[in-house]
Amino acid sequence: MLLEVKDLxxxxxxxxxxxxxxxxxxxxxNHGEILGIVxxxxxxxxxxxxxxxxxxxxxxKIISGSVKFNGRELTNLTKNEVEDIxxxxxxxxxxxPMTSLNPVLTVGYQLKESLKRHKIECDYxxxxxxxxxxxxxxxxxxxxxxYPHEFSGGQxxxxxxxxxxxxxxxxxxxxxxxxxxxxxxxxxxxDLMKELRENFNTSIILITHDLGVIAGVxxxxxxxxxxxxxxxxxxxEIFYSPAHPYTHGLLRSVPDPENFKERLxxxxxxxxxxxxxxxxxxxxxxxxxxMKICLEKLPAEKILSDTHRASCWLLEKEEALKNV
Amino acid sequence: MSxxxxxxxxxxxxxxxxxxxxxxxxxxxxxxxxxxxxxxGLVGESGCGKTTAGRTIIRLYEPTExxxxxxxxxxxxxxxxxxxxxxxxxxxxxxxPYASLNPRMxxxxxxxxxxxxxxxxxxxxxxxxxxxxxxxxxNxxxxxxYPHEFSGGQxxxxxxxxxLAxxxxxxxxxxxxxxxxxxxxxxxxxxxxxxxKELGLTYLFIAHDLSMVRHISTRVAVMxxxxxxxxxxxxxxxxxxxxxxxxxLLSSIPMxxxxxxxxxxxxxxxxxxxxxxxxxxxCNFHTRCQFCxxxxxxxxxxxxxxxxxxxxxxxxx
Numbered sequence: 001m002l003l004e005v006k007d008l009x010x011x012x013x014x015x016x017x018x019x020x021x022x023x024x025x026x027x028x029x030n031h032g033e034i035l036g037i038v039x040x041x042x043x044x045x046x047x048x049x050x051x052x053x054x055x056x057x058x059x060x061k062i063i064s065g066s067v068k069f070n071g072r073e074l075t076n077l078t079k080n081e082v083e084d085i086x087x088x089x090x091x092x093x094x095x096x097p098m099t100s101l102n103p104v105l106t107v108g109y110q111l112k113e114s115l116k117r118h119k120i121e122c123d124y125x126x127x128x129x130x131x132x133x134x135x136x137x138x139x140x141x142x143x144x145x146x147y148p149h150e151f152s153g154g155q156x157x158x159x160x161x162x163x164x165x166x167x168x169x170x171x172x173x174x175x176x177x178x179x180x181x182x183x184x185x186x187x188x189x190x191d192l193m194k195e196l197r198e199n200f201n202t203s204i205i206l207i208t209h210d211l212g213v214i215a216g217v218x219x220x221x222x223x224x225x226x227x228x229x230x231x232x233x234x235x236x237e238i239f240y241s242p243a244h245p246y247t248h249g250l251l252r253s254v255p256d257p258e259n260f261k262e263r264l265x266x267x268x269x270x271x272x273x274x275x276x277x278x279x280x281x282x283x284x285x286x287x288x289x290x291m292k293i294c295l296e297k298l299p300a301e302k303i304l305s306d307t308h309r310a311s312c313w314l315l316e317k318e319e320a321l322k323n324v
Numbered sequence: 325m326s327x328x329x330x331x332x333x334x335x336x337x338x339x340x341x342x343x344x345x346x347x348x349x350x351x352x353x354x355x356x357x358x359x360x361x362x363x364x365g366l367v368g369e370s371g372c373g374k375t376t377a378g379r380t381i382i383r384l385y386e387p388t389e390x391x392x393x394x395x396x397x398x399x400x401x402x403x404x405x406x407x408x409x410x411x412x413x414x415x416x417x418x419x420x421p422y423a424s425l426n427p428r429m430x431x432x433x434x435x436x437x438x439x440x441x442x443x444x445x446x447x448x449x450x451x452x453x454x455x456x457x458x459x460x461x462x463n464x465x466x467x468x469x470y471p472h473e474f475s476g477g478q479x480x481x482x483x484x485x486x487x488l489a490x491x492x493x494x495x496x497x498x499x500x501x502x503x504x505x506x507x508x509x510x511x512x513x514x515x516x517x518x519x520x521k522e523l524g525l526t527y528l529f530i531a532h533d534l535s536m537v538r539h540i541s542t543r544v545a546v547m548x549x550x551x552x553x554x555x556x557x558x559x560x561x562x563x564x565x566x567x568x569x570x571x572x573l574l575s576s577i578p579m580x581x582x583x584x585x586x587x588x589x590x591x592x593x594x595x596x597x598x599x600x601x602x603x604x605x606x607c608n609f610h611t612r613c614q615f616c617x618x619x620x621x622x623x624x625x626x627x628x629x630x631x632x633x634x635x636x637x638x639x640x641x
Contacts, residue, residue, distance in 0.1 A: 040505035041476070152596050153370070182369035182532065183576040184593050209506055212535075212578025216585040235582045253510035254580055255539040260559070263517070264539070266510030270475050 002170055002203050003029040003052070008065035010044075010051045019274050021047040023227035023282075024065070026301075029171070032201040034193075036218030036235070038209060038250070042271055044227040045207050049173050053090060054082045070170065087114040091164035095176035097156035101148040107132075108144030111163055118167055127166060135162045135192060154185035158192065165196060172196070175207045190217050211254060215239055220307065223247050226272045226282025228298075233308035243302075243310035246283045281313065289314055330396070331494050331526040332381065333357040337390035339373075339380045346601045350376040352550035353390075355627070358494075363520070363527040365541030365558065367534055367573075371600060373550040374530045378496045381528070382414055383407060394494070412442045415487035419499035421479035425471040431457075431482050432467030438489045456485040460515060477508035484515065488523075496528045501536065513540060534577045538562050543633075546570045549600060549608045552627055556634040566630060566641035568613050569593075607638070615640060 010022040022044040029035050039045045050056055052067050052074065067074040069090065074082070086092075094100045102110060111128040120127075132140035135158040137151075148156060157177060164172055174193065178186035194217055196202050208214060214221055214235065221238040223231040223246065231244040242248045249267040256262050269286035272278050278285060284294040294313050302315040339351040350373040358364045366374045379385045381392055383399065392400045399410050415438075418424035425434055435453045444452065454464045460481040471479055480500060487495055497516065501509040513536060519525060531537050537544060538558055545555040546569065554567040565571045572591040579585045593612045598604055604611050610620040617640070627637045 040507060154596070183534065183578070184369065184572060186578070187576040187590050187592065210578055211506065211580035212585070215580050215582045216578055239580065239582050250506060251580065253507050255535045257535075257579065257581065257584070260535070260538045260562075264510035264514050266514060267507040268511070270477065270508075271505075 001028055002031050002033075002070060004066075004068040005048070005052065006066045006068075008048065008051060008067065009063040010047055010056065010060060011063050012047075012056075012060045014059060017275050020277050021060075021227055021274060022051060023277065025224070025227075025229045027222050027229060027232060029203050029205065031170070031203055032197060034197060034204045034206060034217055034219050036214035036221045037205060037207045037224060038211065038214055038221065039224035040209060040271055042226075042274065043224040045224045046175055048224070049092070049175060049205065049207065052173070053086055053092060084118070087164075087169070088118040088120075088167045089169055090171045090173065091167070091169040092173040092175065093157070093160045093164050093177050095179050097153055097160050097180065100160055101156060103148050106145055106147055107151070107159055111144065111159075111166055114163065114167055120167055131162045131166050132159075134165075135159070136188075137162070154181055154188065157181060157185075157189055161189070161192060161196075165200075165202070168200065169202065171203045171205070173205045173207075176209070177206070178213065179208070179210070186213070193217065211239075211251065223250070226277065227274060228282050228311065230283065230312070231308075231310040233305070233310075237305065237308045241308075243304055243308065243315060244283075244312050245287045245289055245314070247310075249286075249288075281311070329359050331358050331360045331362075331394070332528075333391070333393040334377075334381060335391040335393070337377065337380060337392065338388045339376050339385055340388045343601075348600045349550050349603065350600060351380060352603075354547075354550070354552055355390075356545055356552065356555060358526055358528060360493075360526055361520070361524055362542040363529050363540055365537040365544040366528060366530045366547065367532060367537050367544060368547035369532065369573075369597065371549075371597065372547040373600075374547050375498055377547070378416075378498050378528060378530050382411075382416055382496055384416075408442075412490045413492050414494040414496070415490065415492040416496045416498065417480075417483050417487050417500045420503055421476050421483055422471075422503075424483055425479055427471055430468050430470055431462075431474070434471075434482060435467075435485050435489050438486060442490045444490065452489065453485075456488055459488070459519075460485045461511075475508075477504050477511060480504060480512055481515070484512075484519075488519070491523075492525070494526045494528075496530070498530045499532070500529075502531065502533060509536065516540070534574065546573065549598065549603050551608060551637065552635075553609065553637045554635065555627070556636075560634055564634075566634070566636040567609075567638045568615055569609050 006026050008022055008025045012019040012021055025048050037045045051062050062075050108128055112124045115124050129140040137143050137158055178189050193204055197204060218235050220234050222229055225246050231247050252265045253267055267286050272282050280295045280297050281299055284290045299311045299313045301309050301311045303309050335355050337351055337354045341348045341350060354377055368374045380387050387400055391398055394410055432453055435456055436449050439449045457466055462481055501512050529540055541558045544558050544561045545552050548569050554570045565574050572593050575591045595612055598611055606621045606623050607625050610616045625637045625639050627635045630636050630641055
């Protein structure tokens with residue numbers, strides 16, 4: 001097991017009050033595995049990742065829970081200790097390749113920066129050329145002398161991936177890496193990520209809101225809603241036998257590939273306000289099958305198979321109704 | 325008199341931008357028409373000119389060359405005063421629901437503003453505004469609130485209400501759902517479809533989400549580097565694409581189905597999209613086309629009808 005997140009709670013303290021962004025999220029990640037995380041804006045998917053790397057700024061704080069990486073607890077590390085891990089063992093790439101690179105430094109300089117920070121023993125120039133060629137930016141030696149604005153969006157995202165991979169991390173976190181890119185470029189970047197996994201056994205967490213991206217590359221899927229992990233399972237379990245009404249709704253709200261002209265079935269309503277999170281299930285307000293108990297009590301996680309878990313009162317209907 | 329049915333005819337439209345680096349041919353000889361009550365989808369990758377085409381049609385940009393005929397009237401060279409009555413009949417919904425609403429105006433005022441410009445009688449405005457709010461799934465209490473108090477999906481509803489405020493016949497939807505969450509996208513698309521049915525609207529739907537375009541469009545046009553490369557009925561285009569670019573584009577659409585996703589083959593495009601400052605000679609797709617022949621570098625292919633209502637700009641299709 002490479003990564004184990006247990007009952008993570010993260011909040012942001014704003015002028016308006018405490019925003020409970022992550023409310024008890026647990027999941028695991030194995031070596032060489034690609035985990036897809038889906039959820040809407042504000043569901044807590046990015047904040048969960050930022051918590052792992054302790055990139056929460058001055059307003060964010062991990063309230064409770066544990067993050068174990070290669071057996072080592074990360075939540076109580078000091079700033080310096082986390083910095084030793086960031087970029088070397090865990091690397092992250094972001095959604096917008098236009099703003100994530102420094103416009104006044106050459107690509108080569110930015111590539112080598114993390115080798116220097118982590119004092120990796122190797123020929124920096126050689127390693128940078130090698131990794132740039134790996135992601136298809138050629139001729140690497142010439143292109144290293146260029147600045148970010150001299151590259152297209154797809155190329156910049158490749159450079160970001162090269163920067164993330166240069167220290168050979170065990171875990172690559174990719175937060176919406178293809179959202180800003182066109183579909184033909186997206187296909188290239190996703191292929192590249194699969195190749196990295198094949199060749200280096202890198203574990204990858206891929207955050208996206210595009211169910212198609214998840215279906216194509218993830219081994220397992222975690223579905224988040226309102227700061228909770230509402231369902232997780234293999235991609236076959238999630239796509240062919242979804243257990244949570246939110247997952248179900250999400251899959252139905254995209255056009256049916258068999259019948260494109262059919263009227264869409266949206267999930268009505270709006271996501272919950274995390275300043276005043278609902279008492280019960282976070283999805284209850286929008287759930288077509290909500291019962292009385294759903295508005296009052298948070299459902300426990302129900303184990304459906306070795307790999308499949310979901311938190312929904314419908315899954316334990318009889319027992320639940322007995323207790324009401 | 326087939327022309328009576330046409331809401332819009334675009335003939336040989338060109339929009340060039342002069343920059344310090346040279347002329348960018350954003351829209352380069354584009355022709356199509358849209359019938360009343362239909363939805364024409366316009367797809368292509370960033371920089372292909374689809375948004376510029378939309379903005380030029382509605383005369384937000386001055387066309388460099390060509391003709392725009394709206395309801396049988398040539399509006400290409402009209403002055404802004406002459407254009408005003410036509411602007412009332414064509415409206416636009418924008419991509420970014422955060423940037424397209426004035427943060428210092430209440431939602432009610434935002435929806436009333438076009439009514440003032442188009443001189444809707446004062447005593448009708450408020451009732452109309454409240455009806456519009458209800459029509460897009462908001463309510464009268466929302467009129468006094470400001471845009472920042474709304475979610476992305478709700479803001480897009482406000483943008484739609486504003487577009488409908490002057491009872492247009494034709495609406496250009498420029499990526500209306502790409503900034504929204506998946507669960508909210510379907511709400512907005514259903515609403516656009518209902519409004520079209522009820523009010524007899526005609527849409528130009530610009531987007532890069534190819535499966536949503538297939539769902540909403542009657543016909544679809546595919547653009548590459550300022551030109552339309554293929555145009556056909558929506559099901560025909562998706563099931564029977566002829567242009568190598570369309571084929572590659574469609575094969576890259578992510579499929580929300582693991583088994584189908586593993587089975588399908590993506591036709592990869594070689595290299596990067598060429599700079600519109602210096603587009604390739606001949607067929608502008610030849611630098612990336614796997615079927616490229618020597619003539620493709622020299623001869624500029626024309627969009628021609630290859631079967632009933634299916635147009636393609638590849639001589640080998």
